[in-house]
Amino acid sequence: MSTVTIEFMMQNGGFRLNVGDQLYGDLVRCLHNNRSLEPWTTVTQEIKLGIAELVANYGKQMPHLHKLNKKIQAMQIGEKFLVAEGMPEDTSERSELEALVEVLNTYDISQVGAEWARRTAEMKSFMGKLLQNYNVFTPRLDVRITLGHAKKDERACRFCGGTLASGSSFTKVAHAVPEALGNKTLILGDECDICNKYFGDNIEPHLIGSFDIYRAFLGVRGKNGLPHLKYPCAEITHRDGIPVVIAQKIEFTDTSIFVELGESRKLTPAKLYRALCKITLSVLNEQELSGLEDTVAWVRNDQPSVVLPKVATNVLPGSSDGSELSVTVFTRKNDDHNLPHVVTEFRFGCVIYVYILPFSRLDKQSFIIDEEYEKFWSCFPMYCQTKNWKFEDFHCTTELTINDSIRVEHSGQTKI
Numbered sequence: 001m002s003t004v005t006i007e008f009m010m011q012n013g014g015f016r017l018n019v020g021d022q023l024y025g026d027l028v029r030c031l032h033n034n035r036s037l038e039p040w041t042t043v044t045q046e047i048k049l050g051i052a053e054l055v056a057n058y059g060k061q062m063p064h065l066h067k068l069n070k071k072i073q074a075m076q077i078g079e080k081f082l083v084a085e086g087m088p089e090d091t092s093e094r095s096e097l098e099a100l101v102e103v104l105n106t107y108d109i110s111q112v113g114a115e116w117a118r119r120t121a122e123m124k125s126f127m128g129k130l131l132q133n134y135n136v137f138t139p140r141l142d143v144r145i146t147l148g149h150a151k152k153d154e155r156a157c158r159f160c161g162g163t164l165a166s167g168s169s170f171t172k173v174a175h176a177v178p179e180a181l182g183n184k185t186l187i188l189g190d191e192c193d194i195c196n197k198y199f200g201d202n203i204e205p206h207l208i209g210s211f212d213i214y215r216a217f218l219g220v221r222g223k224n225g226l227p228h229l230k231y232p233c234a235e236i237t238h239r240d241g242i243p244v245v246i247a248q249k250i251e252f253t254d255t256s257i258f259v260e261l262g263e264s265r266k267l268t269p270a271k272l273y274r275a276l277c278k279i280t281l282s283v284l285n286e287q288e289l290s291g292l293e294d295t296v297a298w299v300r301n302d303q304p305s306v307v308l309p310k311v312a313t314n315v316l317p318g319s320s321d322g323s324e325l326s327v328t329v330f331t332r333k334n335d336d337h338n339l340p341h342v343v344t345e346f347r348f349g350c351v352i353y354v355y356i357l358p359f360s361r362l363d364k365q366s367f368i369i370d371e372e373y374e375k376f377w378s379c380f381p382m383y384c385q386t387k388n389w390k391f392e393d394f395h396c397t398t399e400l401t402i403n404d405s406i407r408v409e410h411s412g413q414t415k416i
C-alpha cells in the first residue's frame, strides 16, 4: 500500500495527513462532492458529514483523522480552503497560497483575482530578495504542538543524542520556548530530562531574567503563576491582576516617576545568547539540524568565552498588546555565503532580538567583522528599515550584576 501526503491550508492554520490508498480515494470523493471545478474547496454540510463518516470508518487506524474532523467541524459553511497532494515547501510560494486562502475568505469572488495579485506583488516588493534566499518558519504558539517525535520510543534528544534505549528519560514536558515567557503549548519531544534540567538551571534563567519586569507588567503567567519580583529596594507584585510596585523610594518630577529597584539580577550575556539559540534549535525541523552539530554542542555545554556575532535588539513602543510572543526562523535555501545559514527573530512583548546561529558548518563567514554583518543586515529589509537597533556583544561568559530601574513618563510610555 502506498502512502500519500495530503496537505490542507485553512484560515486557521495548516494540516498534513499521510493516507493509504483506500482512505485517499474516500477522502478525495468526500472533498469533491460539491462537484466544483474551482481549485479550492468550500465547506458544505455534505463535507462535514462526509469527514465525520470517514472518522467513524478509519478513526481507529488513523487517529490523525480526528484532528482533521475537529478542524472541519469548526469551520463555517461556505468557508474556503486549499487541499493538495504536497504543498510547496518554499516559503514565498507558501505565503502566496496563504494569502489566497485569506483573500478567498474575505473578498467577493469577483475581486479575488485582483486582490490576490495586489497582495503577492506587495509581498514580493517588501520581502523581495529575502524570500529568494531564505525559507521562513513561524511556529504557532496558540495550539498544542509537539515538535520532533511524539512517541517516546522514537525520540532521540537533539542536544545529547540520548534515547530511551540508551538510558535517557523523557518524563518532563520540554518547552521549545521557556514556559515562564508564556509558552504553554509549543513542546519539544526530542529533549531528554537531563538536557531539560541543564537548560532550565543554567541558561534559560538569563533570558527569562532579562524579561522579568516586562513579564511582571504584562502579567505573563509562568509555572508559578504571575511573577512576584523582589529587589533590594523594591518589589513588583500583583493585586487583583494589576501590577503593583512597592518601593522604599519613588522620585517624582513634573514629567516622570522614577523607581530604583537596586542591583539584583545576575546576567551572563553568553548564556542569554545560548538560551536564544536553544529556542531556534528546538523549533527547527530535525533535517535542518544537519550542519548545526557545533552549535548544539555550544548550547549544551559550558564553554570558554568565544567571539560571537552581535545580537540586534530593539524595543518597539506601543507594539505590545501584552500577549505577543513569537519566534521566526529564517533558514538559508541557497549557497550565498554572504548570508548566515540560520537567523532568528525572537519577540517578547515589545522587545525583539534578532540573532545569527553561530558555528553552522554551512557558513563560510562568522559575521563577526562589521563588513560581513552589515551585508547580512542589509538583506533583511524589515529590520534595516526600522530605526533604533542596538547591536550588542553577548560573548562575555562572566556573570554581571544588573541594576534595574523603572521610569514612567507622562506620555504613558514605560521605559525599563
Ligand SMILES: [Zn+2]
Residues within 6 Å of the ligand: 157, 158, 159, 160, 161, 162, 168, 191, 192, 193, 194, 195, 196
Ligand atoms: Zn539530552
